[in-house]
Amino acid sequence: MGLTPAPCLRRVQRLEESGVISGYYAAIDPVASGRGFCVVMSIEITMTDRDTVENFESSVAALEEVPEVRRVYGFLIISLLFTFQTATPTNVFRLKR
Template identity: 70%
Template sequence: MSNQMRLDSIDHAILHHLEQDGRLSNQELAHLVGLTPAPCLRRVRRLEEQGVIAGYHARLNPEAIGRHFCVYMLVEITMTSRKIVEEFEAAVAAFDEVSEVRRVYGAIDYIIRVDVEDGNAYERFQAEKMYPLVGVHRIVSHPTMKAVK
């Protein structure tokens, strides 16, 4: 979104309902936000074109696909060049086990969410995929107990 777009209360309502259920039909969405279908569709298309709505996807249940074990990795890399950073980010983003990667400010460089079957699978992931990456300096792992929200 290069130019900041002004969003009104109806735009916010559209975004709220689509975040809750991206499969809503235009008819259902229009009803929920108090519009008729044609203006609702125009607003959704505008929000898509302006980059406010970046896309639609299915949110998978990690447990249902055998990935019961969620770990947040705090990763520090040796950022000696832009090339190392770009290679690291591309490699990590390509791993199936990784569901989120965020570069952050502070003492660490990345927070990475990893969803795997169990502790043994995580150990293999860390040893076989993460540590061999160029630039990895340190990894601190935080296995989670439960999802609250």
């Protein structure tokens, strides 16, 4: 761009203030963080009353191995991301809970 550091910083600050830049994020290495084995699981919920769905979501969200829970509308499907250090039999057993 041909800008020196000071004008470049001012440009970035204007972009932040105007909302064009809304934040900064870290790229986490799953292997380095001890979560190199990931499983994505979709579960269709047939009992769709609010209490059942919310209880299920809060139960799985409380699991240490589940960093992400997403609700997909249409058919009520919950998408879960499980992360483990490795694909050991113990971790496979945990998925059967």
